[in-house]
Amino acid sequence: MSLTHLELLEAESIHIMREVAAECENPVMLYSIGKDSSVMLHLALKAFYPSKPPFPLLHVDTTWKFREMIEFRDNLAKTLGLELLVHINEDGVKEGVGPFTHGSAYHTDVMKTQALKQALSKYKFDAAFGGARRDEEKSRAKERIFSFRSAQHRWDPKNQRPELWNIYNTRISKGESMRVFPMSNWTELDIWQYIHLENIQIPSLYYAAKRPVVERDGMIIMVDDDRVPLEPGEEPVEKMVRFRTLGCYPLTGAVESEATTLPDIIQETLLTTSSERQGRAIDKDSAASMEKKKQEGYF
Amino acid sequence: MSHQDNLIAEDILAYLEAQRNKSYLRCLTCGSVDDGKSTLIGRLLFDSKMIYEDQLSALENDSKKSGTQGEKIDLALLVDGLAAEREQGITIDVAYRFFSTDKRKFIIADTPGHIQYTRNMATGASTADLAIILIDARRGVLDQTRRHSYIASLLGIRNIVVAVNKMDLVEFSQHKFNEIEEEYRGFAEKLDFKEIVCIPMSALDGDNVMNRSERCKWYKGKSLMEHLETVDISQEVTQTSFRMPVQWVNRPNLDFRGYSGTIAAGQVKPGDEIIVIPSGKRSVVDKIVIRDGDLYQAEVNESVTITLRDEIDISRGDIICSTDDPAEQSDQFQANIIWMDEEAMFPGRQYIMKINNQTVPATVTDLKYKVNVNNFAHEAGKSLALNEVGVCNLSLGKPIPFDSYKKNRHTGAFILIDRQTNATIGAGMLDYSLRRAANVVWQDLEVGKVERANLKHQKPAVLWFTGLSGSGKSTIAGLLEKKLFDIGRHTYVLDGDNVRHGLNKDLGFTDADRVENIRRVAETSRLMVEAGLMVMVSFISPFRSERQMARNLMEDGEFIEVFVNTPLDVAEQRDVKGLYKKAREGKIKNFTGIDSPYEAPENPDIVVDTVDKTPEKAVEQILAYLEENGYLSAS
Numbered sequence: 035m036s037l038t039h040l041e042l043l044e045a046e047s048i049h050i051m052r053e054v055a056a057e058c059e060n061p062v063m064l065y066s067i068g069k070d071s072s073v074m075l076h077l078a079l080k081a082f083y084p085s086k087p088p089f090p091l092l093h094v095d096t097t098w099k100f101r102e103m104i105e106f107r108d109n110l111a112k113t114l115g116l117e118l119l120v121h122i123n124e125d126g127v128k129e130g131v132g133p134f135t136h137g138s139a140y141h142t143d144v145m146k147t148q149a150l151k152q153a154l155s156k157y158k159f160d161a162a163f164g165g166a167r168r169d170e171e172k173s174r175a176k177e178r179i180f181s182f183r184s185a186q187h188r189w190d191p192k193n194q195r196p197e198l199w200n201i202y203n204t205r206i207s208k209g210e211s212m213r214v215f216p217m218s219n220w221t222e223l224d225i226w227q228y229i230h231l232e233n234i235q236i237p238s239l240y241y242a243a244k245r246p247v248v249e250r251d252g253m254i255i256m257v258d259d260d261r262v263p264l265e266p267g268e269e270p271v272e273k274m275v276r277f278r279t280l281g282c283y284p285l286t287g288a289v290e291s292e293a294t295t296l297p298d299i300i301q302e303t304l305l306t307t308s309s310e311r312q313g314r315a316i317d318k319d320s321a322a323s324m325e326k327k328k329q330e331g332y333f
Numbered sequence: 334m335s336h337q338d339n340l341i342a343e344d345i346l347a348y349l350e351a352q353r354n355k356s357y358l359r360c361l362t363c364g365s366v367d368d369g370k371s372t373l374i375g376r377l378l379f380d381s382k383m384i385y386e387d388q389l390s391a392l393e394n395d396s397k398k399s400g401t402q403g404e405k406i407d408l409a410l411l412v413d414g415l416a417a418e419r420e421q422g423i424t425i426d427v428a429y430r431f432f433s434t435d436k437r438k439f440i441i442a443d444t445p446g447h448i449q450y451t452r453n454m455a456t457g458a459s460t461a462d463l464a465i466i467l468i469d470a471r472r473g474v475l476d477q478t479r480r481h482s483y484i485a486s487l488l489g490i491r492n493i494v495v496a497v498n499k500m501d502l503v504e505f506s507q508h509k510f511n512e513i514e515e516e517y518r519g520f521a522e523k524l525d526f527k528e529i530v531c532i533p534m535s536a537l538d539g540d541n542v543m544n545r546s547e548r549c550k551w552y553k554g555k556s557l558m559e560h561l562e563t564v565d566i567s568q569e570v571t572q573t574s575f576r577m578p579v580q581w582v583n584r585p586n587l588d589f590r591g592y593s594g595t596i597a598a599g600q601v602k603p604g605d606e607i608i609v610i611p612s613g614k615r616s617v618v619d620k621i622v623i624r625d626g627d628l629y630q631a632e633v634n635e636s637v638t639i640t641l642r643d644e645i646d647i648s649r650g651d652i653i654c655s656t657d658d659p660a661e662q663s664d665q666f667q668a669n670i671i672w673m674d675e676e677a678m679f680p681g682r683q684y685i686m687k688i689n690n691q692t693v694p695a696t697v698t699d700l701k702y703k704v705n706v707n708n709f710a711h712e713a714g715k716s717l718a719l720n721e722v723g724v725c726n727l728s729l730g731k732p733i734p735f736d737s738y739k740k741n742r743h744t745g746a747f748i749l750i751d752r753q754t755n756a757t758i759g760a761g762m763l764d765y766s767l768r769r770a771a772n773v774v775w776q777d778l779e780v781g782k783v784e785r786a787n788l789k790h791q792k793p794a795v796l797w798f799t800g801l802s803g804s805g806k807s808t809i810a811g812l813l814e815k816k817l818f819d820i821g822r823h824t825y826v827l828d829g830d831n832v833r834h835g836l837n838k839d840l841g842f843t844d845a846d847r848v849e850n851i852r853r854v855a856e857t858s859r860l861m862v863e864a865g866l867m868v869m870v871s872f873i874s875p876f877r878s879e880r881q882m883a884r885n886l887m888e889d890g891e892f893i894e895v896f897v898n899t900p901l902d903v904a905e906q907r908d909v910k911g912l913y914k915k916a917r918e919g920k921i922k923n924f925t926g927i928d929s930p931y932e933a934p935e936n937p938d939i940v941v942d943t944v945d946k947t948p949e950k951a952v953e954q955i956l957a958y959l960e961e962n963g964y965l966s967a968s
């Protein structure tokens with residue numbers, strides 16, 4: 035009996051995580067609370083069992099995440115007894131940066147990309163796990179599993195280290211770091227299927243429920259707190275919606291849906307005709323936008 | 334995603350169950366530039382409905398902007414994801430794409446055809462079970478076709494699909510196709526393939542990609558997808574006995590000690606007897622621990638944690654093996670190496686090898702031959718340049734456990750890492766240990782002058798500066814050292830200041846003492862050349878015979894006499910240290926040029942003129958000499 039493709043993917047991810055634990059001095063797991071992070075954390079729990087994962091979790095909090103995400107995060111870290119680091123770009127907070135006032139690009143740059151770089155430098159992490167997958171986007175499809183970053187956190191797509199077999203070169207000089215993507219070879223369907231098979235907890239925002247929403251630039255935005263600027267006389271409407279990805283709530287479009295169970299969600303995901311990133315305002319800018327962001331240090 | 338639409342809509346749970354049991358195929362596309370590799374993958378993604386509507390509309394825009402197909406969509410843009418690739422219309426680095434059909438899931442690596450990116454092709458090939466080699470029907474088998482086929486074979490790929498592409502441009506000529514098939518099979522005979530399937534194709538239009546084409550009815554074989562869905566990739570498993578390289582020692586508390594790793598061959602059960610290589614210690618498997626409980630059995634490719642009945646010392650890099658056919662161990666190997674760095678590989682240099690979860694220093698002791706990838710001939714060579722393949726002998730800093738790559742693609746593979754840049758500069762496959770049982774007395778790698786020099790990437794020599802006091806020897810030697818240091822050479826300057834005060838402080842300025850002074854300096858510089866350094870000796874050394882004595886101590890080419898030619902009146906006029914004045918006043922005896930002779934060299938290797946030239950110019954002149962005579966091009 036040879037392994038099924040999910041078993042192979044799982045084994046590959048575990049191998050990658052153990053390699054980091056064995057070779058890197060100060061690794062961290064970027065935990066963003068979404069479904070991919072949930073799977074990544076689950077894999078880490080498996081990789082090191084009965085030990086706990088030998089690295090902390092880091093959440094870069096833009097202060098605009100869904101409230102439920104934050105609750106979910108804190109609960110999970112407590113239940114599992116894992117160290118959770120939360121980093122907020124205080125400069126951005128002082129400046130009052132937010133997506134409504136400053137636009138998505140500036141907000142994401144300051145509160146996410148810059149914040150991430152701050153945190154990585156502050157704690158001097160030499161390796162950071164990310165839950166990104168190659169099937170998400172064209173420039174991700176080009177990235178190595180162990181992705182080298184300069185001391186300025188820059189990615190040089192034209193000069194990546196050859197990466198053969200499952201032998202990973204983790205050697206870096208002082209100040210440099212690696213981003214490590216243990217789930218590079220998973221697809222969106224693999225993720226859902228694995229969540230289904232392994233009964234992995236994900237925030238209920240993924241499931242359809244009645245939520246107060248408004249429409250902005252063709253996107254359905256959930257009114258998660260009182261920071262959403264409403265037109266005079268505008269009232270949020272209750273709609274049955276869910277989210278295909280989770281991020282900053284003002285930048286994450288909801289989809290109208292009746293999917294209240296995991297099989298429902300998977301069914302809907304499979305039958306949809308648009309990619310999951312479509313709901314993210316950040317990816318629309320231009321074909322090469324992700325590559326550019328990644329070069330600048332975006333995860 | 335629309336395959337099995339009906340089942341998804343009707344019974345999602347049944348669909349998920351069916352998905353779960355799909356098999357998995359990892360493959361790559363390769364071949365020469367512009368043969369249509371990226372287009373083919375784009376076509377596969379497109380036809381297996383893996384493209385979402387928003388991605389399709391983006392593709393249509395991109396095609397107008399930077400496509401190669403005019404108004405038509407350019408499918409290659411689905412895969413060529415980097416800005417530079419889209420601008421140049423070529424593939425630079427591997428892209429990994431995913432698709433699935435009713436029967437199988439696929440990971441497909443799109444690799445670049447350009448020769449300078451061959452290392453990226455090897456990256457894609459290292460994890461693949463099948464290679465799709467594209468050939469442009471108009472151009473036939475090219476160098477890159479052969480190179481990629483050779484690398485695929487070397488990396489252990491046994492299943493080949495030859496996609497004879499762009500058949501639309503040759504009117505689906507059967508004759509053309511047969512010609513190409515024949516030529517390919519002819520040269521591939523020398524390679525290690527199990528199965529070669531040739532398919533006429535148009536990646537652009539989709540002929541014989543998903544379905545058999547109406548446009549070439551003469552072709553009776555399968556379409557590419559039909560073949561990929563059914564091809565048997567269970568490699569002839571050459572190795573079935575258990576081995577697991579230890580990746581991580583799992584010690585949550587004093588009561589638990591587990592060994593985590595990915596199983597590289599065979600299977601394991603509690604109660605199995607094991608042996609640890611290289612220590613040779615034995616024990617019995619107690620448990621196979623995973624988070625969901627203990628396993629009854631685990632097999633190749635699974636990542637597990639194993640506990641043993643006995644407390645024995647095992648660390649990362651050891652291999653836990655079944656006792657009947659354990660891994661070998663050695664520190665001397667023959668191996669195939671694919672070189673991946675701009676800077677060539679030279680025997681004698683030391684690299685870092687990563688193999689089976691450990692890193693060890695490794696020196697290539699001999700490049701036995703290079704492989705000409707066009708005719709597979711063995712050719713002699715002194716170095717391996719970027720993208721070249723060669724067979725080498727390697728000597729490691731310590732013995733490691735291993736299998737030959739032919740037996741096991743996991744435990745016989747390694748990468749080489751540059752000590753300075755940390756870049757991955759080579760990939761290799763172990764053939765066999767050079768220390769065979771019959772060969773009990775083996776040669777240790779001796780560390781000699783050549784090995785030390787190679788480690789420093791330089792050609793050691795003495796630059797012997799001779800000339801009057803105040804001629805500028807030390808200034809020039811000092812500047813030269815700085816230049817050499819800047820380009821990474823290991824140097825040392827010997828001059829009156831650092832020798833007269835220590836080693837030679839018992840010597841005066843009589844003729845005898847001057848001779849002894851030079852003898853000691855010459856011997857010291859010889860030792861430094863042995864140590865691999867570029868030594869600058871800056872001494873007046875007025876007598877020809879001593880300079881000849883120094884030259885005789887070195888091998889040919891190791892002694893470079895530099896005559897710093899400054900006439901006495903000029904030196905005396907400069908008199909930087911006021912010594913000429915003192916000598917003229919009789920306060921210093923035996924001063925060269927005043928009351929002791931200076932014998933100018935008759936055949937110096939370099940003469941520098943300091944009257945009309947600045948010291949900087951003199952240094953340039955010397956550097957040019959060194960360059961011309963091969964002292965600066967590494968080993």
Ligand SMILES: Nc1nc2c(ncn2[C@@H]2O[C@H](COP(=O)(O)OP(=O)(O)OP(=O)(O)O)[C@@H](O)[C@H]2O)c(=O)[nH]1
Nearest residue numbers: 367368369370371372401423424446499535536537
């Ligand atoms: N007529 C025709 N053109 C094709 C076919 N396949 C590819 N092409 C064209 O050939 C050119 C090169 O195609 P690519 O897919 O980029 O080639 P490639 O092999 O990926 O090239 P590199 O990755 O740069 O080595 C493009 O203009 C394609 O549209 C085909 O079957 N028929």
Ligand SMILES: [Mg+2]
Nearest residue numbers: 370371423424
């Ligand atoms: Mg291409």
